[in-house]
Amino acid sequence: MSGVSKSQVSRLCGELDERVGAFLNRQIEGDWPYLWIDATYVKTREAGRIVSVAVIIAVGVNTEGQREVLGLKVGASEAEPFWTEFLRSLNRRGLRGVKLVISDSHEGIKAAVSKVLKATWQRCRVHFMRNALAHAGKTQRRMVSAAIGTVFVQDTAEAAKTQWRSVADQLRAKFPKLSTLMDDAENDVLAFMTFPKAHWTQIYSTNPLERLNAEVKRRTNVVGIFPNDASITRLVGAMMLEQNDEWSLNRRYMQLEGLQTLCDTPPTRLSAVAR
Secondary structure, X not given: OOOOOHHHHHHHHHHHHHHHHHHHOOOOOOOOOEEEEEEEEEXXXXXXXXXXXXXXEEEEEOOOOOEEEEEEEEEOOOOHHHHHHHHHHHHHOOOOOOOEEEEOOOHHHHHHHHHHHOOEEEEOHHHHHHHHHOOOOOOOHHHHHHHHHOOOOOOOHHHHHHHHHHHXXXXXXXXXXXXXXXXXHHHHHOHHHHOOHHHHHHHOOOHHHHHHHHHHXXXXXXXXXXXXXXXXXXXXXXXXXXXXXXXXXXXXXXXXXXXXXXXXXXXXOOOOOOO
């Protein structure tokens, strides 16, 4: 673009900030049984230095099977206080009915979820597999992956837990660190199996956020280094607003089967009209 004055740029940024602000601070209505949260990092200038800051995004699915971007925050770290304040800000805007939170393994997230939402935490299965395979040699990873994969084809949570322990024991002699990891992660990785089976493929990992984060990285890499946090919120917030509008035009993201059983708010029933 050429011939755009500083005042025009300021006016356009002001209008965009207003729209993004209204979107990110809107009231959240209804019950949201599933919540995905993840972070990506971008560079900004701070006191003359170039630093990395976390951009955290929350996406939820409501009891109508529709998904929305529910929140966005830019901060200095992913420590527990940061996550706690972010989740509390969602609560203040009306977030309720969260039954399962899906994220990568991070003690700060796990502690904040327990403290603020009192929901079940699901450790992303895809990220767990990457962590697990790091304990095996390159020539052995296919075998280890196949062995752990037998857990996830089980039809029930009980069968999966039995198979998980069996695989951990089989690998213990050759891969003690991997087996210890499995011992510690069992409940968190298999948490999704206690929810409706129709939803399993969508709630076992942070994959619903991966594409979104990839687009954030693509767009922020063009900028390179942001002048401040507000400019990050402006760009990424505008992207989230655009994505949310696109999702609202699509068919529902998740099957209704099982969603009503996760609803805290009983459906409103109209009384019969007297004749």
